[in-house]
Amino acid sequence: MTHDPSDTTPGLPAPPGLPTPPAPPDLPTLVDRLLHGPRPLPIVTAGDPVLRRTAIPYDGQLGDARLAELLAAMRETMHAAPGVGLAAPQVGVPLRIAVLEDPAAVDAEVAEARGRVPLPYRVLVNPSYEPAGPARAAFYEGCLSVPGWQAVVARYDRVRLRGQDETGRELDEEVAGWPARIVQHETDHLHGTLYLDHAEPRSLSSAQHLADRWSQPTPALAAEALGFRLPT
Numbered sequence: 255m256t257h258d259p260s261d262t263t264p265g266l267p268a269p270p271g272l273p274t275p276p277a278p279p280d281l282p283t284l285v286d287r288l289l290h291g292p293r294p295l296p297i298v299t300a301g302d303p304v305l306r307r308t309a310i311p312y313d314g315q316l317g318d319a320r321l322a323e324l325l326a327a328m329r330e331t332m333h334a335a336p337g338v339g340l341a342a343p344q345v346g347v348p349l350r351i352a353v354l355e356d357p358a359a360v361d362a363e364v365a366e367a368r369g370r371v372p373l374p375y376r377v378l379v380n381p382s383y384e385p386a387g388p389a390r391a392a393f394y395e396g397c398l399s400v401p402g403w404q405a406v407v408a409r410y411d412r413v414r415l416r417g418q419d420e421t422g423r424e425l426d427e428e429v430a431g432w433p434a435r436i437v438q439h440e441t442d443h444l445h446g447t448l449y450l451d452h453a454e455p456r457s458l459s460s461a462q463h464l465a466d467r468w469s470q471p472t473p474a475l476a477a478e479a480l481g482f483r484l485p486t
């Protein structure tokens with residue numbers, strides 16, 4: 255049996271050799287440290303508990319100027335990756351904030367099949383979603399925190415998105431197609447959920463195989479060859 259360094263009893267001193275973990279910094283301090291570090295920001299990968307915790311609702315903890323700086327750094331990091339969405343926990347900040355932007359630079363047939371229309375840059379604060387219809391769409395997607403792999407996820411084709419933007423303006427709108435997929439993926443991050451949690455396990459594909467074999471507009475061929483079901 256291996257020793258689990260997290261196995262300490264609350265209220266008792268840590269066993270010899272295991273330093274007491276420092277108290278986590280307050281959120282403004284944590285963000286200031288991040289903003290004084292390298293750019294693009296380092297992206298947290300799967301296995302870090304910050305990706306598995308429910309993020310803290312944002313209620314102004316950072317102040318407007320620091321929030322604006324964090325958002326600019328997240329946007330730069332998303333562009334550099336490159337990606338079409340980035341949630342604050344992915345840069346180690348446990349707040350319910352995400353940035354989204356998709357130029358939808360794909361060929362016309364792929365764009366049509368996937369409902370991939372350009373999504374101008376936007377910020378979601380404390381977002382939530384619910385289905386706005388029964389239709390589901392299954393496509394390959396990936397995550398900057400799970401580099402090198404993609405898998406098929408069946409998601410609601412249309413969702414009702416609520417929350418706020420970065421100015422505090424209330425959002426209540428319907429989003430469809432690929433933007434709806436991005437909204438669901440990023441909002442899930444803020445609740446400790448990774449796309450793999452509801453992916454088709456047998457669809458898992460390396461980026462290399464995805465590029466070589468499964469770049470068709472839909473994952474129908476992959477479903478047949480790898481043995482997974484698509485929603486009907």
Ligand code: ZN
Binds near residue numbers: 396398439443
């Ligand atoms: Zn992700």
